[in-house]
Amino acid sequence: MSVIAYAEQRDGQLRKPAFEVVRKGAELARELGLPFYAVLIGSGVKGLAERLGAYGAERVIVVDQPELAAFAPAAYGRALALAAESRNARLVLLPATAQGKDLAPRVAVRLDAAFAPDVTALRVEDGLLQAVRPVYSGKAFATLIFRKERQVISLRPNVFPAGTPQDGISPQVEVLTVSVEEADLRAQAREIVASAGKLDVAEADIVVSGGRGLKGPENFWMIEELAALLGGAVGASRAVVDAGWRPHAEQVGQTGKVVTPKLYIAVAISGAIQHLAGMSGSRVIVAINKDPEAPIFQVADYGIVGDAFEVVPQLIEAIKKFKQA
């Protein structure tokens, strides 16, 4: 038996969630006393294996074929399931990213495995796995146990630490070939249109969000500047997105994105239950609102009651000063 983790790459780049699942997979394998494999799928991706070593992968299975150049859920699912079967995997970990959400259920069906998506805690107790996942959009947490020998689990990004990369571990690369069928390529990505080098709210360590209290799209420069200073991403409430001030990709909440940054700053956002559903899992929450009764303060760790048009520029100055010091 073994533990395997899907090291997601896109356009030949490994992304942070890949390191998070590799780190967690290696740790669980050690606890379970099983060998661990990271799996890379794509075309021209073999060279990425080396970097996975730095996150604890001593062995990397590489499926590197021209037909796999573009992401295709069925083809990648077939490849990952084959990798799992070839190493008799007991546990398959994936990131709960756009790719991982398409792959995990397919792999679980192929392996006839038990399946839990978007897990935020995973531990071994008496040799058995227990997973915790948020339900009701973060309003409750369910603890699950598994009733099948094999488990496929996707991990929420930004929750499991990737840790610092270590030098000097050069993983052993094992190449696997999969026969991709025409039927596996009936849905396939053609291109990815990046939103102009912007950091995605769901991936950022720091998110600064603005709400309707900012009165108009022209005032979002404050939010952008604050986010840029902190190396974070800009988020928005639904009121602001519905008004057309900001793109939907930035919406945080029940019908937007769920974010779990280490720092979330909510500016002029009331804190409706649907907004809280998207951000209440953040490690530290700061609220800036002129209404001391705003519900956002109930989930905030730090609050400033005041006018955003005064407080945010002051905060920008204070951070500039802090950075210089």
Added chain:
Amino acid sequence: MKIAVCIAHVPDTATRVRIGSDGRSIDPTGVTYVLNPYDEFAVEEAIATREKWGGEVVAFCIGGPDTEPTIRKVLAMGADRAVRIEGDTEDTLVAARWLAEAIREEAPDIVFVGKETVSFNGAAMAAALGELLGWPNASIVVRLELDGQKAIYEREVEGGKEVGQIMLPCVISCQRGLNNPRLPKLPDIMKAKQKPIAVRRPAAVEAGVETVRLELPPPKKGCRFVNSAEELVRLLHEEAGVI
């Protein structure tokens, strides 16, 4: 064109969750159940597709007789008929098998589902159904241009949008932005009362997961109010260690 849409009956998004006495499910007292918000996009897309290409829209819902108001709403929006699968499961793959079995019998050209439910938040159904039916899927779709036997889709991925092509039959998971769901008018609501809802009993499928505990998030220790931006920056650095 035959079009399928999967609809879930879920607690309203404004619901305050309370844990039931069994410690592993929610207390349903006082909870209002509604059509899953994302499924409104799926239903709208299904109906708009029929309006353009002709055919029939069949809605599928797993649940007990209490789901009827949600099913009627979808019929009022314009679905032609519905299949209610009499069952209850917390395992998303069991739900997928039940839906796949019912959908296979109807042999649709395209299946629409919501991006995720606001109760289970699995976001897994499109891919699971795709694998079980042997069809391709595209998830988190915000634009779809159907052209006979294929479609161009645009979907949200981290940091941008992915554009791709998908062949029919296929499964599409619908995200906000795809369309503007219609509100049923009074005559539609009246007409929906006459539309058929078939009830089917699903095959026994062994569950792979079991919820042993349901808990509320740990309470926050309370907000610390500060008076100045400098003080906030100092606390974020020294106390919270996040900047």
